[in-house]
Amino acid sequence: MSVNIMLYKITLVVYIAATILFLIDVLLRRTSLGNYARGTLLIGLLVHTATLATRYAEVGQTPVANLHEALSFFAWMLIGSYLLIDLRYRLDSLGVMVCPLAVIMLLAGGVIFYEVPHQNPMLDSWWFPVHVTLAFAGYAVFTLAFLVGIMYLLQERMLKTKSFSGLYYRLPSLDILDIINYRCLSFGFPLMTMAIITGAVWANQAWGGYWRWDPKETSALVTWFLYAALLHGRLNVGWRGRRAAIVAIIGFIFLIFSLFGVNLMLSDEHSFDAFKSLR
16 A cells, blocks of 8 residues: 555545544534544644645646546645634534535545556646646635535524524524625635636647637636626625525536536546546
8 A cells, every 4th residue: 555545544534533523513512522623624634735745746746637636636625725714713513514525525536546647748837736726726715605605595594494403503693604605705716717817828838729618618717707796796786695605506516517527528628538648
């Protein structure tokens, strides 16, 4: 077993432990376990960072060139983004949703393969790590907006039906959830914008054109317009609360399709297979 595989499995185990601690904390209202869950998650993030570093050493490029690596990198960005926002808001209830999602990503990535691909000359550009880091950072922040949107709709429904589960008492207020949704949008949209711009510059360097209307590029542009509409609605039309939460959820669906659906089924130049086609 390679060091990378061993670290990958340790990361998965630690994230599972953090998930269990968050679940007990929120569902049984054992608030003292929240700090233990955070500490465990931070340890998992550090091990995950070492996992990505060893993968980088093995492949010689930013480890997002296949589905296994992309899922791992996405999970790493998601956990890191959650821990940053948790410093301000102490959202144990969000940790209950983030941790299982990261675990699912790592489980799926582990099932696919651990094969180390040969380096593709197309990726031998410093624009590649810049582009993918910005893109996945945006994906992670928008994922948080999606989860916060779900939390908003759940709490709103509990208030309307006066059916209060144990989760209700650990959720932030609707106003706080709406503020977090807006702040995720405020950070995520510039990241996505810069990812598209750097991707265009990289495309011009690699293929001689800034925009080729590849399915991936088209779907990314549609997703960008959707989030742009949401940001415009919040700033100029007064979209708040339920409407903003629903649009954030819809935007995330488009985002996931753009990232995984298009890459796996439609795109030629952005497919995971394309990254290993020049072996």
